[in-house]
Amino acid sequence: MDIIKGVPLTSYILLCSILFAIGALGVLYRRNALVIFMCIELMLNAVNLLMVAFSRYFNDSNAQVFVFFIMAVAAAEVSVGLAILMMVYRNTKTTDIDALSKLKY
Amino acid sequence: MNEILIVAGLGVLTLLAEIFSFKKFIAPIVIAGLLATWVVAALELNGNIYSSLNASVLNMLDFDRYAQSFVLLLTTIALLWVIINYNFFSDESNKADHLSLILFSMVGGFCMVSYTNFVMLFLGIEILSIPMYVLAGSNKRSLRSNEASLKYFLMGSFATGILLFGIALLYGSTGSFYVYDLRVKTTGADFVMTPMFTIGMVMLLSAMAFKSSAAPFHFWAPDVYTGSPSSVTSFMSTFVKTSALAAFMRLFYTALPYVPETFDRIFLILIIGSLFLGNIIAVFQTNAKRLLAYSSISHVGFMLMAIRFFSEPTSVASLFFYMAAYAITTLAAFMVLKIVEENSDGDVSISAFNGLVKRNPLLAGTLTIALLSMAGIPPLSGFFAKFNILYIALNHGYFWLVIVAILASLVGVYYYFKIVIAMFASEPVLTPITLTGKQKILLLLLTLLIVGMGLNSFVFDLIPS
Numbered sequence: 001m002d003i004i005k006g007v008p009l010t011s012y013i014l015l016c017s018i019l020f021a022i023g024a025l026g027v028l029y030r031r032n033a034l035v036i037f038m039c040i041e042l043m044l045n046a047v048n049l050l051m052v053a054f055s056r057y058f059n060d061s062n063a064q065v066f067v068f069f070i071m072a073v074a075a076a077e078v079s080v081g082l083a084i085l086m087m088v089y090r091n092t093k094t095t096d097i098d099a100l101s102k103l104k105y
Numbered sequence: 106m107n108e109i110l111i112v113a114g115l116g117v118l119t120l121l122a123e124i125f126s127f128k129k130f131i132a133p134i135v136i137a138g139l140l141a142t143w144v145v146a147a148l149e150l151n152g153n154i155y156s157s158l159n160a161s162v163l164n165m166l167d168f169d170r171y172a173q174s175f176v177l178l179l180t181t182i183a184l185l186w187v188i189i190n191y192n193f194f195s196d197e198s199n200k201a202d203h204l205s206l207i208l209f210s211m212v213g214g215f216c217m218v219s220y221t222n223f224v225m226l227f228l229g230i231e232i233l234s235i236p237m238y239v240l241a242g243s244n245k246r247s248l249r250s251n252e253a254s255l256k257y258f259l260m261g262s263f264a265t266g267i268l269l270f271g272i273a274l275l276y277g278s279t280g281s282f283y284v285y286d287l288r289v290k291t292t293g294a295d296f297v298m299t300p301m302f303t304i305g306m307v308m309l310l311s312a313m314a315f316k317s318s319a320a321p322f323h324f325w326a327p328d329v330y331t332g333s334p335s336s337v338t339s340f341m342s343t344f345v346k347t348s349a350l351a352a353f354m355r356l357f358y359t360a361l362p363y364v365p366e367t368f369d370r371i372f373l374i375l376i377i378g379s380l381f382l383g384n385i386i387a388v389f390q391t392n393a394k395r396l397l398a399y400s401s402i403s404h405v406g407f408m409l410m411a412i413r414f415f416s417e418p419t420s421v422a423s424l425f426f427y428m429a430a431y432a433i434t435t436l437a438a439f440m441v442l443k444i445v446e447e448n449s450d451g452d453v454s455i456s457a458f459n460g461l462v463k464r465n466p467l468l469a470g471t472l473t474i475a476l477l478s479m480a481g482i483p484p485l486s487g488f489f490a491k492f493n494i495l496y497i498a499l500n501h502g503y504f505w506l507v508i509v510a511i512l513a514s515l516v517g518v519y520y521y522f523k524i525v526i527a528m529f530a531s532e533p534v535l536t537p538i539t540l541t542g543k544q545k546i547l548l549l550l551l552t553l554l555i556v557g558m559g560l561n562s563f564v565f566d567l568i569p570s
Contacts, residue, residue, distance in 0.1 A: 044269065050273045070227075084254050
């Protein structure tokens with residue numbers, strides 16, 4: 001615990017922001033739907049890490065409870081997402097999101 | 106609070122119906138349950154029912170007057186939606202699942218209008234969104250529906266990530282998840298707007314704008330609205346949009362005493378962007394569903410204007426009226442659109458509406474009233490909704506914003522009339538449409554509501570009390 005507190009909060013904020021940015025850029029640049037799902041998970045986990053860091057810093061357990069909610073919701077969300085991806089895969093035989101461009105003008 | 110319990114219980118009951126075979130009675134049971142919810146919501150709003158649970162639930166949800174009124178509005182929308190789209194469920198093998206998804210997303214909507222803690226805001230948004238991702242793809246064989254579902258899912262979870270990062274940063278700068286604590290902090294004398302607070306608030310604002318499809322964050326909306334089955338689209342553009350904007354309003358009027366300079370500019374960009382992008386791109390659409398999607402983006406511009414001026418005492422009331430008017434109008438428009446779609450092999454381009462008045466005058470009449478109301482022609486409800494909000498902006502000294510909004514609405518009149526002219530001036534190519542008795546009653550009821558709400562505010566606003 002002392003080691004965790006030894007790291008200044010700024011470093012955590014910086015690390016989480018970088019992780020979040022990597023996740024966000026991944027969502028924007030990758031074309032494979034599965035990789036995009038992983039990038040979204042990365043964004044959510046960056047938030048989790050930030051919450052826990054703040055929670056430790058404030059000595060307040062509220063944020064840790066929030067982290068549990070985020071983890072539970074993320075699991076539900078990804079399971080729905082994978083089901084949607086399966087449905088798409090059955091119709092298109094690919095996980096490349098560029099295959100889905102029927103709705104463009 | 107009671108509404109959440111009733112609707113959640115109803116959702117579970119609907120799921121059980123899949124196991125025990127009483128599928129036939131599902132729709133009547135759900136309609137009866139929603140009617141009960143509506144009655145409970147109305148009684149609670151009037152203060153006739155009051156239990157200790159009602160006031161606040163562990164400080165996480167607060168069913169104050171604001172929440173109660175929006176719960177009543179949301180229940181009304183859902184009830185009308187289920188009655189109108191009765192046949193969305195009857196021709197499906199897994200209708201129980203779809204109906205229960207609708208009911209569960211209602212629970213999310215109720216949480217979103219009554220939260221006092223960011224945990225409940227987050228959970229509400231997710232409970233509302235996750236069923237909608239599934240419903241958008243409920244037409245499993247259609248590639249368009251698949252695309253809409255995947256796009257909605259990816260964009261929605263991306264926005265959730267941004268929302269959560271914003272919440273984390275706000276927590277970092279204030280040390281609390283309670284929205285009211287935020288207000289205590291921001292009104293305190295020693296409050297300095299740190300970069301962390303500003304970035305957190307901006308991220309929260311962007312995520313909410315994303316969910317309510319305001320202009321720079323609107324790209325998912327037209328695709329998702331076009332691809333989803335028409336019934337689901339009408340739920341999305343009424344129920345989901347109302348919940349998202351009500352949550353948006355609640356966030357600002359609980360958390361901040363006034364709109365700080367930094368957010369003022371962001372708001373103006375959102376408002377003007379929504380008004381102009383929505384209206385101008387809609388002019389070039391040939392698909393009626395896509396046109397309505399863009400028009401709904403332009404309506405968000407007006408609603409955001411009410412949120413921008415939340416410090417005015419009448420802003421909540423005018424936002425409520427705008428949403429009620431918009432929701433009823435959209436339900437009517439989508440009901441007609443769905444009937445036309447069913448009678449033209451799924452074609453919803455504007456040419457599918459050619460000569461609708463000769464195919465069925467009632468359909469054409471209802472759609473005309475709905476579109477005129479959306480365009481803001483007096484004495485329909487859409488006009489008074491717009492008028493109230495512009496009046497607030499004018500009181501606030503934003504004369505130029507009112508001019509901009511009126512110019513944008515003038516563009517809107519053009520494309521709404523494109524459909525009206527197609528209905529009245531063109532010759533029909535398809536056979537006449539016959540309606541069932543229930544559909545006729547519903548169409549008349551919706552028309553009456555659109556006209557009645559307008560006349561109601563006309564009569565009550567002009568007679569000085």
